[in-house]
Amino acid sequence: MNHTTYSTRHRNPWGSALSRCAIVAGLLALIAVPVARAGENAGRLAFRVGKVITMDPGDTVINNAVVLVSNGKIERVARQSEMTIPEGYRVIEAPDKWLVPGIIDAHNHTVANFWWMDLNDMVYLTNPGLRTLETIEPENELLKDARAGGITTVMMIPGSGTNMSGFGTISKTAGKTVDEMVLRAPGSLKIAQAGNPEWYWYGVGRSFMNYNTRQTMEKAKAYHEAWQAFEAGEGAERPEFDPVFDDFRGLFQHKFPVTVHTQIYQVVMTTLDMLKKKLDVRTVLDHCTFDGYKTAPLTVEADVYAINGPRQYNFDRAERKMNGNAARWWQGGVKKLGLNTDAPVVPQEELPYQAAMACWYGWQPYPALRGLTRIPAEALLIDDRVGSVEAGKDADFGIWTGDPIDPRSACEMTVINGKVVYDADVRRRF
Amino acid sequence: MEKGVNMRSMWPLLTGSLLCAASVFGAPPAKVALEGGRIIPVVGDDISKGTVLIEHGKITAVGKHVEVPYDAMVVDVSGKVIFPGMIDTHSARGMDIRNENLPVTPFLDVYDALDPSRLYFEDALRDGITSIHAIVANNCVIGSLSRVIHPIGLTPDEMTLQAPVALKLSVAPKRRSDRMVQMATLRETFLELADYLENLAETKYEESLEKEDKKIDVGPEEARKRGKPLIKFEDYDDAHRNLIKLTRGELGAFIYCGIAGDVGRAVKLAKDNGFFGRSTLVLGDACFKAVSEIKEAGRPVVLDPDLLYRERDPITGDIKETFIPKVFADAGVAFSLLPYPNNSLAERYLNYQAARCVRNGVDRKTALESITINPAKALGVGDRIGSIEVGKVANLVVFSGDPLDFESWVDMVYINGIRAYERKDDVRLKQLFGDEPAEVTEGEAPEDEKKKGAEADDKPADDADGKGEAPAETPSDKANETGTDG
Structure with missing residues (x-):
């Protein structure tokens, strides 16, 4: 048998090639079927679901609803009794399921290939010239995990090995090319205050790290101000273009935030003081774990977003008790509170578990769900596109068997930019 | 701003570890009169049954007969002692690390390293320390800018009394270095400055x-x-700015000397570079051997917290002990004492350090000055803190008895005229003495609970027989301190 196969291939290469072509053609046909069907409806989909958690500013929940999708956007959300589905829509029936806005992770490292270490270029203690945009690897396995978990948008940031590791990119978790995926670049500037960078350079303390980070930021600000003066046309000289500092301009124009890796009290305090108060840039606190929640009064005063996780509890040795991090932030008055996984530190699809854990330690379910959707969207200044299910926004959502933060619930279907990118009925991933 | 203040007033509900600090965030009374206590002003004679009047954070009257304004909050402290807030003259314990690896860092500031959430600050309040000179430790060549802070507040800005105060220098070698390299680095730094x-x-x-x-x-x-x-x-530029201020005498210098021979080197370094007049010598334990040089220099000195020096006679093998402060007192050199950084020893209390001086033959006045006004003068804030005088910042400690009596404890602490600590509200002492209901452990019978409570009630009485005011450190407290410091 083996011998026959071997000799056949050598005697008749054409035949073999043809048969391979046939197999490929067959596979293509299989894939092409759903594509063709979607084409028929010109991307028009209608979801008939049991419940829509819209996450709109009014926190509306619509039961027995229809969500119409066309051209990648949400066209209309209404009660089934108030609307008949127009002609030309492919209807997806999920009468006992929940339609939930696509989940957003504001702190993620999986859009590039994490395992190739395209994450931490530890050149200097601050590396202002780097961009994750240049590391994106579409359709990697971790992205498929994310989609299967109902996660549709992520902030892909460089690692925390240095105090400033570069600019992040906001990306959808679906798309064949980088251009298709990217929602905004730069998405944010990544700063890591203390923590991991302490190991740099045979060890470095916070007085040096803070000094150094401030120096870099001030150079960038001077660059921005020089351009600003030139653009205002007040006779200022045209500054020389600097690729290292040019990306900072958007930061100082408040077009995108700085996302800061923070943990303990002192680090959160320094972040608020240095970045928000003194440099006046839009600041998002990431992680903010350990006893970081004790800065709540300062955080409320500074009016910034806190994206907590993936460590959801802290044993406070001074108080001698276990604390839920998110719960303590919330009790401290920080209502702009979201959650992150730091994927793949915690698998991307387990972002809702962060919410479950936060609730287990004393937070409340609805704010926790908001902390997975609208809050990160607002924090990252992308709430005009994603974060809620409202007419005009990107059609990014998941169809869930129940409340996403209930660990028993599963995401059955994920839609990104109006396309079904995951369907558990076709091929279940988890 | 109004919103922030409100948030802060609710803060006691939210946290235990900053709890002591938190009480200041309510609106404090603008005028406070501490009445009927024995006042030890340190500068001047003691006043029995006197009154200290505080208005808007400052001391406005001290004496036996003080007219108390009708709108002052009167606190009866009869039977107690009013003492100036004590000063920790040299401490890196409020920071993330004691020293940077980089040897020469005059461009850095302890501002960036201070962590107001450190347990150290809470302990400082409990121990009657109202001002701390936050400065890097001795493992440096030229360290960062230091500042004088209060152990209270949510941010370094809120805590600061005076900044900048001094640059830290060391003539004793940085770790993994030696004296030749150390002195060469110092020399090069100042030569490079001249070149620059x-x-x-x-x-x-x-x-x-x-x-x-x-x-x-x-x-x-x-x-x-x-x-x-x-x-x-x-x-x-940043690298030189503070060195220039130093050489112009616009900044203090705290120079660490490890051994007696370092004293001469420190004096020369300071004289050569124009900051001798603003220098304070931070002395290692063996430096007392250079006492005549130190006296001649006439600069303030800070003694090692280990007050007893032991050496072995190389021939006879006999152990010789020297009580260091006595040497300086006998030579007429004013000094400042430091609390011992180890939490588990009584030496962590500055008043205990002073009491040891008296026990070893130093006169009482000198001992009291060494924990109050001497540090204040060394830090260049002698006109603001360090004694109970009209016009000074109202940083006061109310002791239950004489500060040098080992049975006395810190009853209240005032910082900027605000009551920052009160022993009866000290959550951690309550935990320690069992005044708070014991935590219910699974499977524990209610009878056991009762017994535990009874034992705990006896504790303060036990304390009076000789264990002194020092509440015994519990293992978890120690663990905590090591945890945050390490």
Whole structure:
């Protein structure tokens, strides 16, 4: 048998090639079927679901609803009794399921290939010239995990090995090319205050790290101000273009935030003081774990977003008790509170578990769900596109068997930019 | 701002570890009179049954007969002792690490390293320390800028009393270095500074000519001479700015000497570079052997927290003990004492350190000065803190008895005229003495609970028989301190 196969291939290469072509053609046909069907409806989909958690500013929940999708956007959300589905829509029936806005992770490292270490270029203690945009690897396995978990948008940031590791990119978790995926670049500037960078350079303390980070930021600000003066046309000289500092301009124009890796009290305090108060840039606190929640009064005063996780509890040795991090932030008055996984530190699809854990330690379910959707969207200044299910926004959502933060619930279907990118009925991933 | 204040007033509900600190965030009374206590002003004679009047954070009257305004909050402290808030003259314990690896860092500031959430600050309050000189430890060549802070507040800005205060220098070698390298690095730093200033002067002269489209027309020496007056303070870069202030006498210098021979080197370094008049010597334990040199220098000194020096006679093998402060007191050198950084020893209390001095033959006045006014003077804030005098910041400690009596405890602490600590509200002491209901452990019978409570009630009584005011440290407290410090 083996011998026959071997000799056949050598005697008749054409035949073999043809048969391979046939197999490929067959596979293509299989894939092409759903594509063709979607084409028929010109991307028009209608979801008939049991419940829509819209996450709109009014926190509306619509039961027995229809969500119409066309051209990648949400066209209309209404009660089934108030609307008949127009002609030309492919209807997806999920009468006992929940339609939930696509989940957003504001702190993620999986859009590039994490395992190739395209994450931490530890050149200097601050590396202002780097961009994750240049590391994106579409359709990697971790992205498929994310989609299967109902996660549709992520902030892909460089690692925390240095105090400033570069600019992040906001990306959808679906798309064949980088251009298709990217929602905004730069998405944010990544700063890591203390923590991991302490190991740099045979060890470095916070007085040096803070000094150094401030120096870099001030150079960038001077660059921005020089351009600003030139653009205002007040006779200022045209500054020389600097690729290292040019990306900072958007930061100082408040077009995108700085996302800061923070943990303990002192680090959160320094972040608020240095970045928000003194440099006046839009600041998002990431992680903010350990006893970081004790800065709540300062955080409320500074009016910034806190994206907590993936460590959801802290044993406070001074108080001698276990604390839920998110719960303590919330009790401290920080209502702009979201959650992150730091994927793949915690698998991307387990972002809702962060919410479950936060609730287990004393937070409340609805704010926790908001902390997975609208809050990160607002924090990252992308709430005009994603974060809620409202007419005009990107059609990014998941169809869930129940409340996403209930660990028993599963995401059955994920839609990104109006396309079904995951369907558990076709091929279940988890 | 109003919103922030509200948030802060609810803070006691939210956290235990900042709890002591938190009480200041309510609106404090503007006028407070501490009435009927024995006042030890340190400067001047004691006043029995006297009154200290505080208005808007400052001491406005001290004496036996003080007219108390009708709107003052009167606190009866009869039977108690009013003492100036004690000062920790040299501490790196409020920071993330004691020293940077980088040897020469005059451009850094302890501001960036201070962590107000440290348990150390809470302990400081409990121990009657109202001001702390936050400065890097001795493992450096030139360290960062230091500042005087109060152990209370949510941010370093809120805590600060005076900043900047001094630069830290060490003539004893940084770890993994030796004295030759140490002294060479110091020498090079100041030579490089001189070089930098010369070059800067030349550059400034050249720039001034460029403005008029002229080329440099004189030799470098002349150019530097002409350029010098053109330099503005803003022209100095970060690496040199604070060194320039130091050499001009605009900053203090805290110079660490590890051994007796270091004293001469420290004095020379300071004299050579123009900051001798602002120098304070931070002495290692063996430095007392250079006491005559130190006396001659006439600069303030800070003693090692280990007050007893032991050495072995190389021939007889006998152990010889020297009580260091006595040597300085006998020589007439004013000194400041430090609390021992180890939490588990009684030496962590500054008043205990002073009491040891008295026990070992130092007179009481000198001992009291060494924990209050001497540190204040060394820090250049002798006119603001360190004694109970009209016009000074109202940083006060109310002791239950004489501060040098080992049975006395810190009853209340006032900082900026605000009651920052009160023993009866000390959550952690309550936990320690069992005043708070014991935590219910699974499977524990209610009878056991009762027994536990009874034992706990006896504890304060036990304490009175000789264990002193020092609440015994529990293992978890120690673990905590090591945890946050390490």
